[in-house]
Amino acid sequence: MNSTTLVPAWAGLVIAVAGSAACAGSSCAGETKTASPDAPALIHPEAWPLQTSPVGRSPVLEARLAQVLGRMSVEDKVAQIIQADIGSVTPEDVRRYRLGSILNGGNSAPEGDVRAPPEAWLALADAFWEASMDRSDGRVAIPIIWGTDAVHGHDVLGASVFPHNIGLGAAHDPDLVRDIGRATAREIRSTGIEWNFAPTLAVAQDDRWGRTYESYSEDPRVVAEYASAMVTGLQGAPGAPDFLGAERVLATPKHFMGDGGTAGGRDQGDNQASEEVYRDVHGAGYYPAIGSGAQSIMASFNSYRGRKLHGFRPMLNDVLVGRMGFDGFVVGDWNGHGQVEGCSPQNCPASLNAGVDMYMAPGTWKPLYENTLAAVRDGEIPVERLDQAVSRILRVKLRMGLFDAPKPSQRPLAGDFGTLASPEHKALSRRAVRSSLVLLKNNGGVLPLSPTARVLVAGDGADNIPKQAGGWTLSWQGTGNRNQHFPHGQSIYLGLREALAEHGGEAILSPDGTYSEAPDVAVVVYGEEPYAEFEGDRDNLDFGDERPGDILRRFHSAGIPTVSIFLSGRPLWVNPELNASDAFVAAWLPGDQGAGVADVLVAHPDGTPRHDFRGQLGFSWPAVAEGGGPKGPDDALFPFGYGLTYARTDRVTNVSEDSASERETDSSLVLVRRGDVPPEVRVVLADEGGARVLETPRGTSPRGHLATAPSDSVAQEDTRSFTWTGDAALSLVVAEPQDYEARAERGDMLRIQLEANGAQVGGTELGVSCEGQACEGFLDVTDALNGMLNQGFKTVTLSLACFAGAGANLSEVTAPFALRSRGPLSLRISAIEVVRGPPTPDCEL
Numbered sequence: 001m002n003s004t005t006l007v008p009a010w011a012g013l014v015i016a017v018a019g020s021a022a023c024a025g026s027s028c029a030g031e032t033k034t035a036s037p038d039a040p041a042l043i044h045p046e047a048w049p050l051q052t053s054p055v056g057r058s059p060v061l062e063a064r065l066a067q068v069l070g071r072m073s074v075e076d077k078v079a080q081i082i083q084a085d086i087g088s089v090t091p092e093d094v095r096r097y098r099l100g101s102i103l104n105g106g107n108s109a110p111e112g113d114v115r116a117p118p119e120a121w122l123a124l125a126d127a128f129w130e131a132s133m134d135r136s137d138g139r140v141a142i143p144i145i146w147g148t149d150a151v152h153g154h155d156v157l158g159a160s161v162f163p164h165n166i167g168l169g170a171a172h173d174p175d176l177v178r179d180i181g182r183a184t185a186r187e188i189r190s191t192g193i194e195w196n197f198a199p200t201l202a203v204a205q206d207d208r209w210g211r212t213y214e215s216y217s218e219d220p221r222v223v224a225e226y227a228s229a230m231v232t233g234l235q236g237a238p239g240a241p242d243f244l245g246a247e248r249v250l251a252t253p254k255h256f257m258g259d260g261g262t263a264g265g266r267d268q269g270d271n272q273a274s275e276e277v278y279r280d281v282h283g284a285g286y287y288p289a290i291g292s293g294a295q296s297i298m299a300s301f302n303s304y305r306g307r308k309l310h311g312f313r314p315m316l317n318d319v320l321v322g323r324m325g326f327d328g329f330v331v332g333d334w335n336g337h338g339q340v341e342g343c344s345p346q347n348c349p350a351s352l353n354a355g356v357d358m359y360m361a362p363g364t365w366k367p368l369y370e371n372t373l374a375a376v377r378d379g380e381i382p383v384e385r386l387d388q389a390v391s392r393i394l395r396v397k398l399r400m401g402l403f404d405a406p407k408p409s410q411r412p413l414a415g416d417f418g419t420l421a422s423p424e425h426k427a428l429s430r431r432a433v434r435s436s437l438v439l440l441k442n443n444g445g446v447l448p449l450s451p452t453a454r455v456l457v458a459g460d461g462a463d464n465i466p467k468q469a470g471g472w473t474l475s476w477q478g479t480g481n482r483n484q485h486f487p488h489g490q491s492i493y494l495g496l497r498e499a500l501a502e503h504g505g506e507a508i509l510s511p512d513g514t515y516s517e518a519p520d521v522a523v524v525v526y527g528e529e530p531y532a533e534f535e536g537d538r539d540n541l542d543f544g545d546e547r548p549g550d551i552l553r554r555f556h557s558a559g560i561p562t563v564s565i566f567l568s569g570r571p572l573w574v575n576p577e578l579n580a581s582d583a584f585v586a587a588w589l590p591g592d593q594g595a596g597v598a599d600v601l602v603a604h605p606d607g608t609p610r611h612d613f614r615g616q617l618g619f620s621w622p623a624v625a626e627g628g629g630p631k632g633p634d635d636a637l638f639p640f641g642y643g644l645t646y647a648r649t650d651r652v653t654n655v656s657e658d659s660a661s662e663r664e665t666d667s668s669l670v671l672v673r674r675g676d677v678p679p680e681v682r683v684v685l686a687d688e689g690g691a692r693v694l695e696t697p698r699g700t701s702p703r704g705h706l707a708t709a710p711s712d713s714v715a716q717e718d719t720r721s722f723t724w725t726g727d728a729a730l731s732l733v734v735a736e737p738q739d740y741e742a743r744a745e746r747g748d749m750l751r752i753q754l755e756a757n758g759a760q761v762g763g764t765e766l767g768v769s770c771e772g773q774a775c776e777g778f779l780d781v782t783d784a785l786n787g788m789l790n791q792g793f794k795t796v797t798l799s800l801a802c803f804a805g806a807g808a809n810l811s812e813v814t815a816p817f818a819l820r821s822r823g824p825l826s827l828r829i830s831a832i833e834v835v836r837g838p839p840t841p842d843c844e845l
């Protein structure tokens with residue numbers, strides 16, 4: 001699979017000398033590098049890789065910072081570390097209190113109108129900036145900074161609506177992500193805003209979590225690679241002339257840390273992982289993000305082993321600053337400080353003391369200001385800590401050039417609303433849609449569609465841009481929107497209509513699936529309704545109530561080829577829909593460029609695809625509805641990395657529609673799972689020199705024609721390599737003979753997860769054998785293996801009945817799996833199992 005080429009987040013980091021670049025400035029004295037006395041057992045900072053910030057401290061800038069700081073009163077300082085929401089603060093308030101920052105939460109907008117025109121956003125940015133710069137009372141003027149959630153494009157009417165992160169993860173394309181970051185930065189700047197609360201670096205482990213779609217992948221390697229790409233796209237590259245410049249924005253990796261690993265996938269819940277998993281999985285994105293110059297980080301609502309991150313100094317200070325080399329400022333999440341023990345949204349010295357530098361206090365900013373001021377006066381908040389937080393914020397504002405910038409509307413790109421969903425950005429968004437689609441099934445090659453076909457486009461998602469866009473779109477939950485609120489977008493139906501009209505085909509819209517004249521093919525678009533955050537948490541992964549059931553079945557029984565386009569913020573249990581569809585496309589939440597779907601679905605007039613599918617699952621697809629998703633490739637219906645193309649189409653057989661169990665585990669026979677061979681199974685390697693039973697995972701056949709060793713795919717040693725250099729055979733031998741006759745009769749099949757590498761394979765056979773008697777059954781798999789060469793991991797199945805057909809009595813099989821090859825062959829195998837059917841239609845891999 002693609003991800004095997006990605007490197008772990010912090011591999012190859014130079015182990016830096018403590019106290020170098022990250023702490024070179026004069027105001028570094030307050031930085032504590034030693035472990036905090038509280039909770040020493042939970043976090044061991046010394047076990048976290050040491051990294052330094054790529055953004056150096058300039059003496060000139062530090063001198064200016066010190067000068068500004070020196071002119072600030074304690075009131076100015078406290079105000080500087082508070083961020084209010086534009087729904088609850090006015091420019092007048094800012095003039096009076098001198099707050100350091102404002103945000104617009106998901107439902108906040110100029111005059112409370114989430115569909116306000118871009119002009120209104122820019123005018124409001126000017127008003128707040130002017131208030132912050134007012135010197136009439138003799139106070140020091142510090143430019144305010146405005147943060148927004150542009151998590152899949154700038155969230156303003158008429159802006160680009162890119163696919164949500166889960167779709168980008170399936171695209172496995174960091175360059176695309178970097179380009180989207182750059183485009184988003186430009187669109188944000190056109191409205192006078194400077195700061196984006198993105199990217200989300202959650203490595204979502206439980207798909208029941210309502211924020212799964214904000215996560216690029218369940219695989220930390222994908223998140224790590226994208227973290228750097230998105231931060232660079234938004235901010236520019238450290239050292240480049242436009243780094244943090246006027247056409248870029250401040251990025252905010254979030255939510256630090258472990259939001260994707262809470263128990264049961266509960267939003268704002270408790271991450272109970274071991275410190276290793278916490279670091280290597282959930283921390284994977286932060287090293288590269290900070291290594292790419294991230295200047296602000298958002299603290300997370302979740303806790304780690306019972307400690308709310310907003311009050312957890314070992315992470316916010318000892319790890320983030322001390323080990324990861326973070327040299328920006330930490331912003332809190334929406335009243336997240338209020339969840340710290342002993343705190344309320346109105347009062348929380350503990351959070352500042354633990355390392356949050358700026359409180360996000362949407363509507364609570366005023367009492368929080370008063371209480372924080374009192375805490376500084378009491379000494380509950382040390383002045384040094386206040387100065388440190390203020391310095392970190394000012395340093396970033398200085399690095400961004402905000403002190404020397406004119407008012408927002410006079411900056412480059414400001415007011416240039418043509419940049420919002422510009423033709424270039426639309427093309428980028430459409431490309432992202434094409435790249436993110438994952439083809440799960442395409443039996444009978446129903447896709448691509450002929451451009452002359454009559455296509456019925458059904459389902460409640462067919463002509464529904466809000467449903468394509470999901471949460472965090474114009475409104476927080478993504479609800480209340482209509483197609484007309486996406487002036488530059490088009491629905492999937494419209495995209496198809498356009499593509500088909502070009503060559504004489506036709507798209508007929510029929511959300512309820514009724515028709516008078518049978519179409520050539522039906523495309524049914526359906527999926528989850530929009531949601532955000534905890535509102536999207538669910539108890540299980542059953543697509544459930546929203547299922548289109550009847551529509552699909554009706555087409556199916558009428559013999560009309562049926563294509564499902566599934567819109568969702570996560571993989572869900574959709575076995576009934578899979579069975580009722582000839583083709584099934586996971587489209588995630590593609591945003592507003594429906595034409596990107598048609599690009600891949602509709603062929604050229606000569607039948608060749610205009611674009612092939614490129615998406616591969618960034619999240620493994622569940623085989624059962626309960627639980628939070630597959631724990632590994634063996635539990636998945638479709639494993640991480642799966643995705644068909646027009647060049648490579650595996651036939652997908654019907655799957656169990658019993659949501660409780662996809663297979664009967666009690667009757668299954670495991671020979672290899674996650675690269676591991678159970679103790680009761682022996683690995684035998686044979687060549688002309690005889691047979692050798694291996695005692696360890698590493699070994700060769702007597703003459704050395706076949707060698708095996710553990711190897712890494714998604715996790716450490718989760719697969720085994722087998723390399724043939726000459727005629728040799730691999731057998732997996734069990735102590736208790738297996739009755740393959742009986743198993744074949746009830747429809748059992750052999751399921752193998754493997755990767756074939758190298759050049760042309762010649763003369764390879766797969767089969768079973770019995771000790772001491774002739775019961776061989778072998779099938780030639782040479783062509784099948786050649787067909788999957790160098791394409792990553794594939795899951796292949798074969799009915800046991802196929803072996804019975806090829807050989808003699810199989811009632812006492814001692815080697816339930818054997819593979820012999822006459823010539824060179826290089827395989828990696830992560831799983832071999834015999835599981836309950838359904839039987840494969842033919843006897844080919």
Ligand code: BGC
Pocket residue numbers: 103104105106149197254333334533
């Ligand atoms: C979310 C953040 C978001 C913030 C501001 C919070 O509820 O968790 O991701 O940036 O609100 O809207």
Ligand code: BGC
Pocket residue numbers: 104105106107108334476533
């Ligand atoms: C969200 C905000 C949203 C608010 C609505 C928060 O949790 O993050 O962006 O506007 O709730 O109450």
